[in-house]
Amino acid sequence: MRVSVSWLREYVDLPADLPAADLERALVDLGIEVESIVDLADTVQGSLVVGEVLEIEELTGFKKPIRFCRVDVGAANGTGEPQEIVCGARNFAPGDRVVVILPGGVLPGGFAIGARKTYGRNSNGMICSERELGLGDDHDGIVVLPEGTAGKPGDDARPVVGLDDVVVEVEITPDRGYQMSLRGLARELALALGVNFRDPGLVPAPAGTADPAYPVEVRDTVGCDRFAARLVRGVDPTAPSPEWMQRRLTLAGIRTISLPVDITNYVMLETGQPMHAFDADRITGALVVRRAEAGEKLTTLDGVTRVLAPEDMVICDTGAPNPLAGEGVPISLAAVMGGETSEVVPGTVNVLFEAAHWDPVMVGRTARRHKLFSEAAKRWERGVDPALPLVALDRAVRLLTEYAGGTVADEVLDIDHVAPRTPVVLPVDLPTRRVGVEYPPARVVALLEQVGCTVARGADRLAEDAGEVGAVGGVEALSVTPPTWRPDLTDPADLVEEVARLDGYDKVPSVLPTAPPGRGLTARQRRHRAVCRSLAERGFVEVLAHPFVATELADQLGLPADDPRRQAVRLANPLSEEEPLLRTTLLGPLLGIVRRNLGRGLRDLALYETGAVFRARPGAGRPPVMGVDLSVINI
Known part of the structure; x- marks a missing residue:
């Protein structure tokens, strides 16, 4: 998503001198990935000025209409004399004000502008279109400034056409759809920078009437x-x-x-x-x-x-x-x-x-x-x-x-028919236990309220407002009702993440967990490792095949009609329609690897694979994993 900083300022009081680096840091600290921050003023180098068209001479004898223009650019050209420019656009007339880039300037894309002779006339600069300025796709005509636009001939045209702005491009994660709007990004920046936020979603609006606007x-x-x-x-x-x-x-x-x-x-x-x-x-x-x-x-x-x-x-x-x-x-x-x-x-x-x-x-x-x-x-x-x-x-x-x-x-x-949000019961010490940072109860409540949640504390209020008990396992619990714009807040873990995010991810320490004591490998793990080590010592190479197979594999392997390996689980959304089944034996995918290697001229093959196989079971909600299988091929 791309937005301009000037548009953001309509909803959040960003500091006037906020550097781009600080803006990026504030967004990143909130968990928002910043693709780029572009100062549009830097996209056009050199003198980009307001010009007033004084005269237009129509040039004939060419394949397309060409106009020789004399444009007043004030003192921007150093002489005060009208600038002579050849232009092919026809959507302007004498008296119109246009945008001119003088020789020595560079347009977006590295397009350098100079003085040259073309169509038999000297052309010193260019009258610009939207596409040439990087402001849009319109290339049929040049930019004609509306009447009443501020600026006189020779003034910098960047503020006039919006090239004095900063554009921020961010990548929004799937769980934070509320950030895909100026409303959402402005709210986030207000939290990060501690400035005022004006919510365009809370403006009073006429309610529904008995008679519909349309049936x-x-x-x-x-x-x-x-x-x-x-x-x-x-x-x-x-x-x-x-x-x-x-x-x-x-x-x-x-x-x-x-x-x-x-x-x-x-x-x-x-x-x-x-x-x-x-x-x-x-x-x-x-x-x-x-x-x-x-x-x-x-x-x-x-x-x-x-x-x-x-x-x-x-x-x-x-x-x-x-x-x-x-x-x-x-x-x-x-x-x-x-x-x-x-x-x-x-x-x-x-x-x-x-x-x-x-x-x-x-x-x-x-x-x-x-x-x-x-x-x-x-x-x-x-x-x-x-x-x-x-x-x-x-x-x-x-x-x-x-x-x-x-x-x-x-x-x-x-x-x-919108259903009200269901309150989430949050043990007040859960953020501290999960994150490893001490969050006092008052801090937890304050951060959740900044998000827009309605938080109720104490047994009486919980029992009255949400029908919940006031404590979970002897610990005070909060009844948290997420705001309507946060459909992603449905579980206590979501609220814990918000507390950590707003308090600052940089405050979360990096501590390696202590490994619990154990009794080493199980007998099954030791047996599996011994088999794999023995095969490797004899020159076999371990491979890893996809667990998906074709419907005709059982026939190709010659499995009997009553063989349970014929009962394979079919995927509802397979990666390939040619292989919609989960394997019931490792042999099929392993033979496919052998065929691929033989087709490429590799004749000395000794392969093995250990992995899970899946057997269909009537009435099972999901395909069970039937242990670990081993297949070996030596050519």
Whole structure:
């Protein structure tokens, strides 16, 4: 995940002079892997200035349109005279202000700029596009600064185009999905640096109303335990996304598409709540949220027609007939990607925003089944705060009406089946016993409350609030209710990890444990080592084969029909469909190694393997390991 420090500062009071090294250290100390910290000002070397186009001369006689421009760059060129620049872009006119890099400068990627003669004219510098500045993928035209932008000709253009920022790229571990947002990272930095944090997820938002914003029925409250929606009518379909929003999305690695779609992505990065925008006029009936019917198809936004599985969750439009007898036609692969038939198009004037809470296991399996790892799916499978939908919707509709007009409907849909968090009973001395650092009870409580947990101490409060006893094994116990944004906190061990993490991993000592007294090797271990040593002394080489075999192996080995080694355990998710069984004898995989060596011209072979074999047992929950087997081959 990539975020800009200026965006982080909107939610956390980072010191103005915070060095990049201190920022990286704070993140690493919290257990966050930092991929890179890039000062954008250093990506462009030399003079990058604001210029005002004075004159444009159209050059003819070439294969493509070429323009010879005279640009006022103030005193930045040392003379104060207009700068002569040849440019092929056509999206600017005299009087526009542009971004100019003067000779001697270097653009991202090591592209050096000089003075040269081209198309019969002298060109001293370059008028830059977004791609050339590393700000985006747009290379069709150069950057034209909006009216009212600060800065006069000759001023440094870096602050004007956002190249005065610092971009942080972090790698988020699968158990900490809350960090995949500005909200989560800002909270973590506030804890690490001891500064103020403003939570964008706790902003008041309109509650659900008796009349829904749009008729919706949720058929599966396990796969979707909350579904919220709001409708905005009469927006300007030509309204562009504001420049600051496009810049932040681009720096985060997300392509800008249209204002409604950009808003959903922006709110997702800001709060961590994935959203979807529907064109309300392209939906013909009520919506139904359900599991897919086997064989149903949906063309997603990437243009791929996907065959759905019964475990997939879909949002369906009941106004269209379904040939497979399922109610409604799928218009969105829930929590993963929307469908083409209801997407926002250039003419969309009525926008239906959806924000829901989906089952992480379902989303993870759906994303892998369809090989569709969208930004939304990455967050859902890690866990998203179920308290966010209404806040995210309110933020989205406010942004849309601010920049595209329109009217927000008074109705708010909120179908809420979210179960309250279950308190976790934590012996107050468990962090000390597990980590080896003395954590006083008050310190444990304070650290857990910093995370956002609600902590109850004492027998009376535990009995009253959580129905728990006040002590475990004679030790005081805490009743800890994790916050809604931390689905990873489910066990006492998780809370112990949080205490150690926030108190500082550097405080945990490195102490080797004392080995318990023993009686040496068992008779079985001695026998096993003696056999292996004897084989090695006779020139045999030990090999290690994969425990997976093909279904036809028993026939190839000529095993009798009643041989128990024919009853192999089949894997539900094998690495290869050609070898879906667990071995019942070491001979098959060992012969495969022999064949591979013979095929490569190695004739002098003496191999052996010792390892586990697996025998099927009716009614067993998992395949039992039937001891250790030994196979030897000598050629």
